[in-house]
């Protein structure tokens with residue numbers, strides 16, 4: 001069973017990646033233009049597997065185009081480069097909404113009173129096999145210069161995190177050195193972001209990452225791939241831990 005899945009993926013990875021697809025990625029995704037050639041080849045192979053294995057569905061009247069699937073899979077595949085991967089095994093479906101959608105959340109205030117609030121969300125990642133993206137936000141992310149956020153990288157980072165069984169900001173860490181460095185590097189940078197967010201000070205990472213450790217990991221992943229040079233300068237330990245984890249050094253691209 002496992003072998004046949006591997007063989008099928010091997011064949012998918014070897015499929016030709018059409019020139020028109022490469023052109024689309026070059027036109028739409030700034031980081032793709034910087035990606036070293038060898039990495040691009042590997043990315044294309046992973047994309048073939050993701051395109052074949054994941055289910056895409058448009059919600060609210062949006063038609064899922066080939067371009068949308070390519071943009072989504074390119075970002076997802078970027079998180080898998082240079083590592084052994086099972087291609088986000090818990091993820092089955094990617095649902096695409098036209099715009100940020102309203103989601104009900106329940107929370108308790110300081111007195112313990114249950115509050116129901118409606119939040120506009122650009123994306124969501126569930127451990128139950130579904131990932132949701134608002135296409136309007138994806139477009140805004142791709143169009144903003146300099147790029148500071150990516151809802152796609154963010155939600156797929158949650159999927160990696162969930163790969164450890166629980167979404168807690170600590171994805172499966174393979175090597176010992178990393179297991180040792182990870183908690184310190186992440187928790188210190190998290191504390192700094194928390195501090196900045198409390199005092200409404202500007203921060204290198206998006207303040208949303210101060211919400212909790214899973215959000216911190218997702219926001220740090222966005223920064224790592226979108227503005228690696230600044231992250232390396234401003235949060236060297238965090239950057240180095242992410243380099244070890246992703247086995248990539250985007251600041252060198």
Ligand SMILES: [Zn+2]
Pocket residue numbers: 154158214215218
């Ligand atoms: Zn999130």
